[in-house]
Amino acid sequence: MSENHKRQLEQQLWNIANTLRGKMDADEFRDYILGFIFYKYLSEKMELYANKILAEDGIKYADINENTEEGQEYLEAIKEEALTSLGYFLKPAELFKELARKGNSNSKEEGVSNFILDELTQVLKHIEQSTMGTESEDDFNKLFEDLDLTSTKLGRTEAAKNDLIAKVLGHLDKIDFKLEDTEADVLGDAYEYLIGQFASGAGKKAGEFYTPQEVSKVLAKLVTTGKTKLKSVYDPTCGSGSLLLRVAKEVDEVSNFYGQELNRTTYNLARMNMILHDVHFQKFDIRQEDTLEHPQHLEQRFEAIVANPPFSANWSASPLHLSDDRFSQYGKLAPSSKADFAFVQHMVHHLADNGAMAVVLPHGVLFRGGAEGHIRQYLIEDRNYLDAVIGLPANIFYGTSIPTCILVFKKCREQNDNILFIDASQYYEKAKTQCYLRDIDIEKIITTYRERKPEFKYSHVASLQEIRDNDYNLNIPRYVDTFEEEESIDLNEVATALAQLEDEMQSTDQTIAAFCAELGIAKPF
Template sequence: MSEDQKKQLESQLWNIANTLRGKMGADEFRDYILGFIFYKYLSEKMHLYANGLLVREDITEFTELNADSELGRDLLDAIHDEALEGLGYYLAPTELFSAIAAKGRSGGFILEELNLVLKHIENSTQGTDSEEDFESLFDEIQLDSSKLGKTVKARNELIAKVLTHLDAIDFKLEEADSDVLGDAYEYLIGQFASGAGKKAGEFYTPQQVSTILARIVTADKSVLRSVYDPTCGSGSLLLRVAKEVDDVAMFYGQEMNPTTYNLARMNMILHGVHYSRFDLRNEDTLEHPAPQHADLRFDAIVANPPFSAKWSASTVLEIDERFSAYGKLAPKTKADFAFVQHMIHHLDEDGTMAVVLPHGVLFRGAAEGVIRKHLIDELNCLDTVIGLPANIFFGTGIPTAILVFKKNRQHADDILFVDASAHFEKVGNQNQLRAEDIDRIVATYQKRETSDKFSYVAPLSEITENDFNLNIPRYVDTFEEEEPVDLDAVSDELVALESEMRATNEEIAAFCKELNLKTPF
C-alpha cells in the first residue's frame, strides 16, 4: 500500500470516528471506534484463516458452510479447534463483522446480537492459552449507553451507521507484509490523544519521543529476546521498539488503567503480534508488580511513566528488593525514581533502559538526591541524560528528559549530557521534534561526543564535584553571547538623529508661522 493509500485509510477511519464525536468525549468515543475496528480486524483475520484451511477440502468460502449439515458441522468444529490454536479465538460465519454490518445496513436490530458476538469472542478463548489476552477485551463498549442515543432505536441506527462505514473499508489483511492497519490504529490513538488533554498521558507517548527511546535501546542490535514497559499505556512504545529491529521474541508490559490495558492488547494483536508473544498485565507496577514478571530480566526497557505521580511510599516497601538497597524511598508525591528503581531491578546485565522523566529528577534533593547519588556513585548505571523541548507531551508543558541506564557500561568513567531543548518546530500549540532533531540526538548518543552548545561528556569526577546534581545547564553551555555594542557608532547615530530632529522642528515652526499658529515647542 502506498503512502497516499495509507493516508486515505487514516482519513477514512478518522471520519468514521467523528460520527461519534458529538455524542461523547474523545476518550469515550475512542473506546467504541477502536473496539469496532478491532472486531472487524478479528473477523477478517478469522475469515482469511478459515478459507486457508478450507482449501484442503476443495471449499473456498468459510461463509458458505452450512452448520445444519453434517459436513458443515464437522468442518466448523475442525476450524474452531485450529483457530483457537493459530489465532487464539474463534468466530462463526454468522458472527463475522460483515454479517452483522449487513444486517444493520438493511435496517435490522443488531445491538443485542453484536453484544453477544463480542462476548463470544472472549468466551471462545476460555480454557486456552490465549484466555488472559482476550479476557474482558470489549468491556468498554457499552451498547446500552444513553450517550449513543436516547432510545434503543437511535442507538441501533448510530451503531449500524458506524459498522456500515467501517465495512466499506478494505483492510488488505491478505497483504502479509503490510502493517498499514496497525499504523492507522496508532494514528487514531495519536489523534485521540491530541484531543484528550491531560488524560492523553495515560495512554500515549508522542511518536517522535517513542522513536528516540526505541532507537537508543536497540542501538547495535538486530534481535531482542525481550522488551518491557512497566507503564505501557496503549503499547505504542513496545511496538515502536519492534520497528527498530528484525525480531523481538517476547513483549512484556504492565498497565494500571483497565481501559488502557485493553487498548494495549488490541494494539498488539492488530500489529500482528501473536498472543503467545506478549504478556501484558493489568496491575499497579509500584504497589502490586505482576508476580508473573517478578523473576524476569529484560534486554530492553522503555517507559514514559506518569510524571510525579503519587504513590504510598509505605514503609513495607523499604524491604522490597527493588528499593531496599537505596536507603530511601521516592517521596509520596513524586514516584519518578520509584519507577526507575523498579526498572533497574528488571534490567538484564547487558540490557539498555531508556525512560522519560520530568527535569526535577535531575536536581531535587532530599530522598531523591540520595537515590540519584546511589544510581551514579554506587551502581554507576546512569549512562546518558537527554534534555527535550518543553511542551512536547500532550496535557503538560513541562520540560522533560530521557535518562539512559546500563548495568555494564562501556563508558564507565563518564556520563553523556545532551541538550536538545531548543531544537524543535512548533505545530499548532505543541512543540515537535523534527526528523533531523531525532537523528542528531541518536547520533550524538551513539558517537558519545562533545558538541558545542549541544552535548558534553562529563567525567564522573565533575559530577561528584557538583554533588550529583545533573541539571543539564551545568554541563552543556548553551549561552549565546550578545554582539558587543559599538558605543562610538551609537554616539554617531544619536548626533545624526539630533540633527534630523532640529531640521524637522524648523519645518514645523515655518508651517505654524504661515498658519498663524502657536509653535508646539
C-alpha cells in the same frame, strides 16, 4: 501497500471516527471506533484462516451452514485449530461483515429486522467466551468492556443507537484492510495513527495512554543500539502499548513483550494494539495493576526497557517498601509526591545485565535534593548505571508544556568512566501549539549517543569526577554550555546616532512651528 494508500486508509478511518464526534468526548468515541476496528480485524483474520483450512474442500467459511450436522463438524474442527493459532473463534454468522450487512439492510425489502445492538453485544461476549480455559484467556478477558452499546450518548432511543452503530459498521465494512498482505503492517500503522489523533484532542488525558511517535522512536533506538534481536522488551507504564511496538520496529525480532498498565480502558487498548500488530497472544504478557504497589513481573529481567511514566505522580512511599528488593539497597524511598525515581528503581531492578533502559522524566529529577539526590548519587557512584542524559524540547508531550529529559541506564556499560550529556532542547519544529522532533533531530540525538561524541553547545562527555565535583547535580547546562554571548555594543556609535536623532527632532520642530505660524495657531511645544 504504498505510502499514499496507507495515508488514504488513515484518512478513511478518521472520517468514520468523526461520525461519532459531537455525540461524546474524544476519549469516549475513541473506545467505540477502535473497538469496532478491532472486531473487524478479528473477523477478517478468522475468515482468512478458516478459508485456508477449507481450501482443500473447495468451500468458503462464510458459506458453511451452521444448522446442519456437517456444518457443525466443520466448525468444531476449525474452532480447535483457531484457538491454538489465533487465540479466539468466531462463527460465520458472527463475522463483522454479516452484522454490518444486516444493520444496513432495508428491512421492508429483505423481510428481516436491521436491529443489531443485542446481537452485536452477544457476538463481542462470544469472542471473549471462546477463549475461556485456553492459553489466550487472559489476553481476551473483558477486552470489549468499554463498548457500551446501551449508552444514551449513542442516541436517545434504541432505534437511534442502532442507526448510528449500523452506520459506523457499514462505513468500516467498505474498507479493505488487506490482511492477506502479511509483509505490510498497514492496519497496525493506521491504528497507531488513530490513537495519535485521539491523543492530540484529548488534552491532559492523552498522557495516560500515548507517547508521541517521535519520542517513542528515540527511546526505541536508544535501547536497541548494537542489537538486531531482543529476547524481551518491557514497559512498566505501557499505556496503549505503542512504545513496546516501536521497539519491535527497530530490530529484526522481539521474542516477548511485557507490560503493566493501571488504567483499565488503556490496558484493553494495549492488548488490542498488540493483536492488531499481529503479535501472537503467546508472545505478549500485559497486566493491569499499579506497577509500584503491585508489580506483576517481579522475578523477571528484561533485555530492553522503555517507559514514559506519569510525571511526578503520587505514590504511597510506604516504609514497607524498604524491604522490597526494588528499593531496599538504596536506603531511601522517592518522595510520596514525586514517584519519578521510584519508577527508575523499579525499572533498574528489572533490567537484565546485558540490557538497556530509556525513560522519559521531568527535569526535576536531574537536580532535586533530599531522597532523590541520594538515589541519584547511589545510581551513579555506587552502581555506575547511568549512561546518558538527554534534554528534550519543552511542549513536546500532549497535556503538558514542561521540558523533559531521557535517562539511559545500563548495568554493563561500554564507557563506564563517563556520562554523556546531550542538549537537544533547541532542535525541533513547531506546529500550532505543539513542538515535535523532526527526523533530522532524532538522527542527531541517536548518532551523538552511539558515537558518544562531544559537540560545542550540543553534547559533552562528562567524567565521573566532573559529576562528583557538581555534587551529582545533573542539570544539563552545568555540562553543556548553552550560553549565548550578547552582541557587543559600540557606545560611540550609539552616541553618534542619538546626536543625529536630536538634530532631526530639532529640524522637525522648526518645520511644525513654521506651519503653525502660517495657520495662526499656537505651537504644540
